[in-house]
Amino acid sequence: MSNLIEVSGLTKSFGDTVVLQGVDFTAESGTVTALLGPSGSGKTTILRSMNVLETPDAGLVRIGDASIDFATPPDRRAVKALRARSGMVFQSHHLFPHKTVLGNLIEGPVQVQGRPVDEATADARTLLEQVGLAGREDAYPAELSGGQQQRVGIARALALRPEVLLLDEPTSALDPELVGEVLAVIRDLAAENWTLVIVTHEVRFAQDVADQVLFLDGGVVAERGGAEVLTDPREERTRRFLARMLDER
Amino acid sequence: MPLPLPRLLALLVLACAVALGVPTAAHADEERVVKVGTEGVYPPFSYRDPDTNELTGFDIEVMKAIGEEAGWKVEFVEAPFDSLFPALDSKRIDVIANQVTINPERKARYLFSTPYTYSHGVIVTAKDTDDITSLDDLKGRTTAQTASSNWAQVAKDAGAKVQYVQDFGPGVQLVVQGRVDAIVNDNIAVLDYLATSGNDQVKIAGDAGDETLEQALAFRKSDPQLQQEADAAIKKLTDDGTLAKISDDYFGADVTVKGGSEDVDVQASDSRTTWEVVKDTAWPMFVGLVKGNIPLTIISFVIGLALAIAAALARLSSITVLDWIARAYISVIRGTPLLVQLFIVFFGLPAIGIDLDPYPAAILALSLNVGGYAAEVVRAAILSVPRGQYEAATVIGMDYGQSMRRIILPQAARIAVPPLGNTLLSLIKDTALASLVLVPELFREAQVTAAATTEYLPLYVMAALYFWVVCYLVSLAQGPLERRLSRYVA
DSSP states (O other): OOEEEEEEEEEEEETTEEEEEEEEEEEETTOEEEEEOSTTSSHHHHHHHHTTSSOOSEEEEEETTEEEETTSOOOHHHHHHHHHTEEEEOTTOOOOTTSOHHHHHHHIIIIISOOOHHHHHHHHHHHHHHTTOTTOTTOOGGGSOHHHHHHHHHHHHHHTOOSEEEEESTTTTSOHHHHHHHHHHHHHHHHTTOEEEEEOSOHHHHHHHOSEEEEEETTEEEEEESGGGGTSOSSHHHHHHHHHHHHHO | OOOOTHHHHHHHHHHHHHHHOOOOOOOOTTTTEEEEEEOSEETTTEEEOTTTOOEESHHHHHHHHHHHHHTOEEEEEEOOHHHHHHHHHTTSOSEEEEEEEOOHHHHHHEEEOSOSEEEOEEEEEETTOOSOOSGGGGTTOEEEEETTSHHHHHHHHTTOEEEEESSHHHHHHHHHTTSSSEEEEEHHHHHHHHHHHOOOSEEEEEESOSOOEEEEEEEETTOHHHHHHHHHHHHHHHHTTHHHHHHHHHHSSOTTSTTGGGGOOOOOOOOOOHHHHHHHHHHHHHHHIIIIIHHHHHHHHHHHHHHHHHHHHHHHSSOHHHHHHHHHHHHHHHHSOHHHHHHIIIIIGGGGTOOOOHHHHHHHHHHHHHHHHHHHHHHHHHHTSOHHHHHHHHHTTOOHHHIIIIIIHHHHHHHHHHHHHHHHHHHHHHGGGGGGGTOOOHHHHHHHHHHHHOOHHHHHHHHHHHHHHHHHHHHHHHHHHHHHHTTTOO
């Protein structure tokens, strides 16, 4: 089992709209997979299928030793097992506003994983230090800047000690001047050999950190390869997309 | 949103079980306990002694004497006149001792003892009304009567429009205020009222027919043994002069024989000033508040809130049948008067074997009411929590129950508190209705004393003040609670 992640034959429709029509990819442990593509291309749906926030119509998702074949409706335990393998960072963080930073970080470890509060708290402090927020344990999310909130969101996902971190456009909702601090944290994670799957519009960032790039268009993988896909695309539509994205910046 | 199911059902069942309490039915056979229904606000027959706050009156003393003679353990249950017959039907009481006049309709439904009072009807009008002297003059006029009393029928038969009042005293107030033209009532009660109140704004304007009316104890048809025992006792008490003596104490005449009521001569019994009455009643009213209204409010609110959350989650559930049940519940509760709900629970349910004591019955009805009203508040509050919060809870591995309890409901609480505060204030005030299902509470105490002393305005204002103070304190507590729940909002 050399690949940590395996996704194959993923299809999904919302009503009459076909969002994914047969997506396959694998990723090795410790690698960064970047999903790029125009909006509506299905990249976020892939990510949300990997922790069953969306239930695909068909296809297989495996992370580590947990896998679900969506040919039949998945049972609750299988979903729980698959979800436990990954952590998720949302575009607009979705921190729990009624809990402090520390409360957000230990909620999953204590309530779901049943770890002792002391241990979870110690872990949380280490993670906060790692994302540059040591000392903000007792702040409420509303008291933080957007960049800080997103860094807490990353720390909350890591607190569950997942095998894979899924990041859904982690910087898209941020003011431009706050993007850098969040990307820096993700860069560190990549350097520490975390396995990341990231949906992003940050082309240059993807060039820097991605081991594998998937360019999505119309619910299929239009082009895939190493980071060179972003500098030297073979497909015309990839070229057009990249030109547009780079122009905007 | 994910599905609730077993958890939700369990919650519903739990809430219902708590709300229902344990039905109780105690019938001791050694010395038979006989529950006697009486108004407690109908002097001089059934009222609280203003000095001692003890239940007393002609009917009460007669009943005690009968009970002693018959070997019963007599327990009095006070309730508004209109609640007495439903209470008899539903076996909450075994006999009514409250100057119940025998008439054909009642005779068809109930058993009556030998009469222990003979009286006749009189018409009461304002002092300066001079065009009403007989029943014929009532045609087209308005009278104030208790709904289920015999006098209401007499007035209607005479062609009068009837305005319903809860007991005699408020009816007199309506006459004084010119809101109704007259009252038809028993001559003894009227004479006593005039003497006690010193009210010179009303007068006896004439007789309501020339028929002698007989007042007796009323029993269920299914209970002839009680009636027979009562008759035996009444015969004995008549023969040994006990009844005549009781009557003489109250009326200076023997109203237990025909024609006796013509000689009634009642003396003013209460000479306290308004201020003294208010002062003396303040404590019993406070006790009613602390033992009645406040516990009713707290218990009903807690259960009602649980019901509201269950109903809100059912409304939001993807299971159609749960949604449908919750919609029906909310619609029925919001579409029917609380008073009717109370009566159905207390007087209606015994017919299908659900026999609740006054307290559990009041709590059940009030809880169901709160649940129905608060359900939509809770639902809206839950809907106001962004969808991303469910997703965030889901991806950290929480199940439905955990994400509700730890993530969604705490955030919904912030939104729900201000409108739930309104629900709570309404509930506090609604507990005043509990006296109608025989729960002693604050306003009941005010009514009782007002009936005996005719100090309506000061006593009712004091009752209002008590309610207002409690509501004010509750609304004071709401501010800090809202701030606490909102402390995380920048």
